[in-house]
Structure formats: C-alpha cells, structure tokens
Amino acid sequence: MARYFENSSDALVSDALEGFALVHDDLITFDPQHGFLLARHTAPSRRVALVSGGGAGHEPMHAGYVGRGMLDAACPGRVFASPHNRQVYEGSRAAARPEGVLHIVKNYTGDRINFGIAAERLARCDIPCARVLISDDLASDADGIASGRRGTGGTVLIEKLLGAAADDGLGLAELQELGERLSARCRTLAVASAAHTAPTLGEPAFHLGADEIEYGVGIHGERASATARQGPLDALIDRMSEELIAALDPEPGSTLLTLVNGLGAVTPLELYAIHREFSRVLGRHGLSPARTLVGDYVTALDMRGFSLTLLVADPSDLPFYDAPVHTAALRW
Amino acid sequence: MARYFENSSDALVSDALEGFALVHDDLITFDPQHGFLLARHTAPSRRVALVSGGGAGHEPMHAGYVGRGMLDAACPGRVFASPHNRQVYEGSRAAARPEGVLHIVKNYTGDRINFGIAAERLARCDIPCARVLISDDLASDADGIASGRRGTGGTVLIEKLLGAAADDGLGLAELQELGERLSARCRTLAVASAAHTAPTLGEPAFHLGADEIEYGVGIHGERASATARQGPLDALIDRMSEELIAALDPEPGSTLLTLVNGLGAVTPLELYAIHREFSRVLGRHGLSPARTLVGDYVTALDMRGFSLTLLVADPSDLPFYDAPVHTAALRW
The missing domain is CATH 3.40.50.10440 (Dihydroxyacetone kinase; domain 1)
Structure with a gap:
C-alpha cells in the first residue's frame, strides 16, 4: 500500500x-x-x-x-x-x-x-x-x-x-x-468505499469488499454502524437523499443550500454525477437547491467517499451566502 | 478494490x-x-x-x-x-x-x-x-x-x-x-505511489510495492520508464526539482510560476508540504516562485501522485497571471 x-x-x-x-x-x-x-x-x-x-x-x-x-x-x-x-x-x-x-x-x-x-x-x-x-x-x-x-x-x-x-x-x-x-436545519450523510490510509501505519484504516460501502461513515476513519452494498449510483443517492429529506422535512419551494463533498480520493467526475442524482431526488419532492457547492471541502485524508449536505435556510440567508469571500479554498 | x-x-x-x-x-x-x-x-x-x-x-x-x-x-x-x-x-x-x-x-x-x-x-x-x-x-x-x-x-x-x-x-x-x-519554457515532472482505478475493471491500473513510485508517470495511467524508491519527501523533491531546474536553467532572480498539482488521491497536507520542499530547492539556486498554485488542477482520475511544474516567464507575463479569472476551478 x-x-x-x-x-x-x-x-x-x-x-x-x-x-x-x-x-x-x-x-x-x-x-x-x-x-x-x-x-x-x-x-x-x-x-x-x-x-x-x-x-x-x-x-x-x-x-x-x-x-x-x-x-x-x-x-x-x-x-x-x-x-x-x-x-x-x-x-x-x-x-x-x-x-x-x-x-x-x-x-x-x-x-x-x-x-x-x-x-x-x-x-x-x-x-x-x-x-x-x-x-x-x-x-x-x-x-x-x-x-x-x-x-x-x-x-x-x-x-x-x-x-x-x-x-x-x-x-x-x-x-x-x-x-x-x-x-x-442542516444534515449531512457520508459513505465510503475505501478507508483512508492510517498515517502511522501506511495501511488502510479498515478493509471493505469489492461492492461494499460504509454507510454513515465519519470523517476520522471510524467505521459506520452499517456496511451496505455499493450498487449503482442512482439507488445509493436515492437512499441517502431520502433520509436527509425525511430528517429535515422541508416544505416544497424551501430555500436549500446543498453541498456534495469529496472525502479525499473521489474524483470530480463522480462528485458532479452525484450532484445530478441528488438534484433529481430533490426535484421529486418539489425541491431544488438555491445554491450548491461541489468539491473537496471537508475531507478525511485520502478516504474514498463523499458526503451530501442539505441545509434548509431562510430566503434572508441568501445574501450572506452570496456575499464576497476570499480565502484559500473558497472565493467569489 | x-x-x-x-x-x-x-x-x-x-x-x-x-x-x-x-x-x-x-x-x-x-x-x-x-x-x-x-x-x-x-x-x-x-x-x-x-x-x-x-x-x-x-x-x-x-x-x-x-x-x-x-x-x-x-x-x-x-x-x-x-x-x-x-x-x-x-x-x-x-x-x-x-x-x-x-x-x-x-x-x-x-x-x-x-x-x-x-x-x-x-x-x-x-x-x-x-x-x-x-x-x-x-x-x-x-x-x-x-x-x-x-x-x-x-x-x-x-x-x-x-x-x-x-x-x-x-x-x-x-x-x-x-x-x-x-x-x-515550461517543464513538468510527475510521480505516483499508486495507480488510478481503471474504470472498466474497478481495479488499479498497475501495482507498486510499499515503498515504490513510478518516476515520471503520465496522466493516463501509463507506467513510467522507471520505478524508484519513494523514500522521504525531501530527497524526492530534491531530485525532481533539480531535474526541472537543470532542464530550464533559469537565471537567479528569474520570474517563475510554479504549480504543485495533485493527480487525484493525494491530500492537501501533502501538496503544501511538497510546495515547502520545492521552494527550498529553488531557494538554493537563488530562485523563488513569483506566483504559485497548489491543488488538484490536472488529475489522472484517482491516481495517488503529484506533479511539479516550473514555468520561466517574462516579468511582462505577470499582469496576465494576475488578471481576474472566473471559472469553476480557478477564480481571483
């Protein structure tokens, strides 16, 4: 390794x-x-x-x-x-x-x-x-x-x-x-198909089978309470999105901020494809993201996983989101 | 995998x-x-x-x-x-x-x-x-x-x-x-300690030993002409930086643009530590980067590797570098 x-x-x-x-x-x-x-x-x-x-x-x-x-x-x-x-x-x-x-x-x-x-x-x-x-x-x-x-x-x-x-x-x-x-009013759910490399060992922090994921993984390499089948992306995002929506129960037309976040080793191709599925499920509930971030924002070293975040904001929060920011990792 | x-x-x-x-x-x-x-x-x-x-x-x-x-x-x-x-x-x-x-x-x-x-x-x-x-x-x-x-x-x-x-x-x-x-006037050199996952196979495109790297790897998963020992970071960056400097032979005080680029699964911690070593070697030659980028800019799916780029610019190029840019991945 x-x-x-x-x-x-x-x-x-x-x-x-x-x-x-x-x-x-x-x-x-x-x-x-x-x-x-x-x-x-x-x-x-x-x-x-x-x-x-x-x-x-x-x-x-x-x-x-x-x-x-x-x-x-x-x-x-x-x-x-x-x-x-x-x-x-x-x-x-x-x-x-x-x-x-x-x-x-x-x-x-x-x-x-x-x-x-x-x-x-x-x-x-x-x-x-x-x-x-x-x-x-x-x-x-x-x-x-x-x-x-x-x-x-x-x-x-x-x-x-x-x-x-x-x-x-x-x-x-x-x-x-x-x-x-x-x-x-904010919830996040993360999955991983491979652990991060444990720094002192140079070995994966845990091992998963070819079609297994940790469902609900944390950002410190702790295993999740459940190991699940990875399966195709649309079914996985269906499940994750529905759980987030059920937890927050936003009204149709709510002002939503979403984040599709890479945990380390997931590619931008995957993250953008994940956003597409996430948007599709939101749409089924009469919801759509008012603002969206896609990328590596909160990682867990080189973990092969991602998280979905849903934040039900007030319309009055949007000017705060849109206000200029100039940092190393976020700027507009 | x-x-x-x-x-x-x-x-x-x-x-x-x-x-x-x-x-x-x-x-x-x-x-x-x-x-x-x-x-x-x-x-x-x-x-x-x-x-x-x-x-x-x-x-x-x-x-x-x-x-x-x-x-x-x-x-x-x-x-x-x-x-x-x-x-x-x-x-x-x-x-x-x-x-x-x-x-x-x-x-x-x-x-x-x-x-x-x-x-x-x-x-x-x-x-x-x-x-x-x-x-x-x-x-x-x-x-x-x-x-x-x-x-x-x-x-x-x-x-x-x-x-x-x-x-x-x-x-x-x-x-x-x-x-x-x-x-x-631009040269890049890349190394990888693990291959990307081949999309159709779901398996690494090639295999390396625990302390091995591909030295001079490409961005399409092709192996390099040489497999080398990974060793500690300072020695690796010494070798890579000296080869880039020798290829371009910039005068001390030259206007340099540098890029420390992640190929996919390398962490920001590593990339910033790499930049520190790269700057150290440049300094030994009376050189320092006028402008620097550190991050994932040109990747090879989820390859565990990075590249160093050195561009010997004219001072008159700097206003072009500094001019505003607003794209998905680069903005200032």
Whole structure:
C-alpha cells in the first residue's frame, strides 16, 4: 500500500502549515509557536471575530477558510486530534474584536473540551465568547449516542454564512442565534468505499469488499454502524437523499443550500454525477437547491467517499451566502 | 478494490457533464449533442477565441477552466480518450471570434489528429485557426520518443496566461507566439505511489510495492520508464526539482510560476508540504516562485501522485497571471 508523501508522519502537518503560509501569505499569517492561522484582512465592520479549528486531515477545512468574509482565525490540531486549548485561547485573543469571539465548534468531545477551556480563560481576560456547535451528521443521530450528532460537512456552509453576517455587523448573541438556527436545519450523510490510509501505519484504516460501502461513515476513519452494498449510483443517492429529506422535512419551494463533498480520493467526475442524482431526488419532492457547492471541502485524508449536505435556510440567508469571500479554498 | 461511484462506466462522463452544467449554469452552457462547453461571458475585447479539450479523467481540466478570463470553449472526450474532431469543430465554430480561434492542444497523438482535422474544416469555413501545442512533460523528453514531450500540468498556467492575453486584445499570431514561448519554457515532472482505478475493471491500473513510485508517470495511467524508491519527501523533491531546474536553467532572480498539482488521491497536507520542499530547492539556486498554485488542477482520475511544474516567464507575463479569472476551478 502507498504511504503518504511526507518527511515523517510527525512532520506532515507542521510542514504543510509552513507550505500553506508560504503560498497564502497575502491572506493569512501563521504563528507556529502558538499554532494558529490569522486572517490578514477582515472587514472593519466586523464586531465579533469568528474562530474555528479541529484536527488536521480535513483540509481545506479550516485553514482554507480563513480570510475575507469567513474565519478570522483557525487552530489546527494534529491529524484527527483536537487542537490544544492553549492554541484556541491564543488564536482567539489574537483575533478578538470589540464584542468578542464566536467559536464555531464541530461536535466532538475533544473539541468541545478544548474550546470550552479556552472560553473560560478568555472570560477571565474579559473577552466575551460564545459558541456555535455544529452537529449535522445524520448517521450519529440516534438515542443511544450520548455525545449527539457529529459535526461535519455543514460546517463549511455555516462558516460561510456566519462570516458574511459578522461582516454585516451582527453582535455576538445574534451570530450565535443565527449559527444555532442554521446548525439545527442542516444534515449531512457520508459513505465510503475505501478507508483512508492510517498515517502511522501506511495501511488502510479498515478493509471493505469489492461492492461494499460504509454507510454513515465519519470523517476520522471510524467505521459506520452499517456496511451496505455499493450498487449503482442512482439507488445509493436515492437512499441517502431520502433520509436527509425525511430528517429535515422541508416544505416544497424551501430555500436549500446543498453541498456534495469529496472525502479525499473521489474524483470530480463522480462528485458532479452525484450532484445530478441528488438534484433529481430533490426535484421529486418539489425541491431544488438555491445554491450548491461541489468539491473537496471537508475531507478525511485520502478516504474514498463523499458526503451530501442539505441545509434548509431562510430566503434572508441568501445574501450572506452570496456575499464576497476570499480565502484559500473558497472565493467569489 | 473500490469501484467508482457511478451508474455505469459508460455513463460517468456524460452524467458528470450534466451535473457540471447544473452547478455552473451561471458560467457555461453545455451542448450535449455536439459535446462541448461554451463560456456564457467572455470579454468583448477578445478578438480570438481560446478552445481546448482532451480526454476526460483530468478534471477540473478543461471544463473547470471555461469562463471569464480563460477558455471560450472546451471539448471533453471519453475517459483518457481524445474528443472527436466534430466536437472540436462545432465548439470552435460556436466560440469563434472575429479573428478566429486558437486551439490549445496537449501533445498526444489523438488530440493532435482531431484538433488538426477540425482546423482544416474551420479553414474551409474561412475561420482562421492556429495552434499552441503544450509539451511540458520532462519525463518524455528523450531522443527515442518520436512523439515528443507529452502535455500535462503546465497547460493550466498557459491557458490562464493566454486567457488574459486574449482579453487584452492580442491577435491570433501574437497569442500563438506567446503560447509557444510559454510552452518552450515550461517543464513538468510527475510521480505516483499508486495507480488510478481503471474504470472498466474497478481495479488499479498497475501495482507498486510499499515503498515504490513510478518516476515520471503520465496522466493516463501509463507506467513510467522507471520505478524508484519513494523514500522521504525531501530527497524526492530534491531530485525532481533539480531535474526541472537543470532542464530550464533559469537565471537567479528569474520570474517563475510554479504549480504543485495533485493527480487525484493525494491530500492537501501533502501538496503544501511538497510546495515547502520545492521552494527550498529553488531557494538554493537563488530562485523563488513569483506566483504559485497548489491543488488538484490536472488529475489522472484517482491516481495517488503529484506533479511539479516550473514555468520561466517574462516579468511582462505577470499582469496576465494576475488578471481576474472566473471559472469553476480557478477564480481571483
């Protein structure tokens, strides 16, 4: 099996961050000592800074979303591991605006704890801090899962919308409220036909048969609760789309944002063909996406899989989506 | 082994093009009957249309580069197969501007033949047509290879520069001359640690050992002339970069454009770490990139590999690079 192209599995993330800082020097600064990336330019109208972060291995998230119209700072951890609370604290202090900091946190235990400790430390420095928890993963939406739904693909859409809202001058409580509404109306479902390569082993994290997929896979290489038949694409997207629609139950004509997201090794050909099927199923319910992203936005190293995200927005959210953004990975 | 997510290997490309046209309806129109994509908006100042194309499986190339500031039309073939000359002819006719059409052709026999027949047909309709042949692949630069160097990663940089030059109002001969100068001063070298999945088989196109790479691999799954040890990243990039520098022999302080390009399944972490090493070797020669792209720009389905491109430009080319571009895959 193929290993990663790297000097060592220990060095990969820090080498990559140095390379990222070289390439995107116009957009961000990287503080290697404290482990965060800071946007060079954010709107003067922004009263609250947006700070996110999480384990590495999900690139372009979050480093690729730091810049004009989106995040003020991002704190990357090691591969699939939460950033240290000190990184989040230092990044938040460096980014803080007059009305404080909003933490955008994907729902994983480590991230919740580390962002939580950082928030307590910020409070002691009189820096107001609130949190939006992203928990869009439909596959972990079950009574037996005490930690709740995981945060995944929807994070990109919500960070984009919150970025524009922050530029619009919304206050801390207003941004938190908007983020919570968006997160509550967002669901994602992911499948994989091959695992990512485990960095320290250079071997696939798990093995699947020729026509098998993990149905409801996470973005950290954890297996799903169910292994299913891959089958033809139309039947697979039928099932996934129907489950997303059933979970959110949008009225016909709702304002929908969709994301067809590659988890690493899936080709653009497949992603665009997947979008075509997703649109077809939505159409059957009198639904169509108002805005759509197709590409690798939240990955799981080199996993061969993809996720579908459905976000039921308000029409008033669309100007936030359409507002200009200029980051390494998202720009319009 | 994992199969592609598709309805059938026959349907994948056409399904993907339909999906692409749904997502990027603001940028392009897709003519399924004649098999080409056409930019909705190009600059009125453009006297010559830029038309490219080639086999599918290299996405985002070329469909992702149709739009403002870049290509007027693209003609996609089947996976790794040249478009039919009729597609090129129809796409060129639809895109043609007052001073004709420039074909940007990667150096492969099928593409040369089909673009050539299309050019003859255009001449019979009194549509002037010239060609820029892209042949940047250093690994196929050998006396024994009669077909000459293959065209690969450099195509993206040259299509970007020519797009801006066309917007600037350059005529057909001037654009051809610029393209030929750029192609002559551009070299690319690619390696892979795992083959792409062959679409009809659902199996890797070739097999490599745990620490083996194909050194000088092409973008159609053809094996390289040499299999080498992968080893640590710094030594690999040392070797690749030194060979590119030796081939072009740029003066210290030259105006360089670089591209670190993923071939499919390589992660952004790796690509940015690769850029860091590439910059280090360039620095040893008194060189540094004036402009840099890092990402998946010219792929070979889900191949686990990457390419390095070095283009020795004139300082006067930089405004063409920096000029705005708005396509599916490249925008600033």
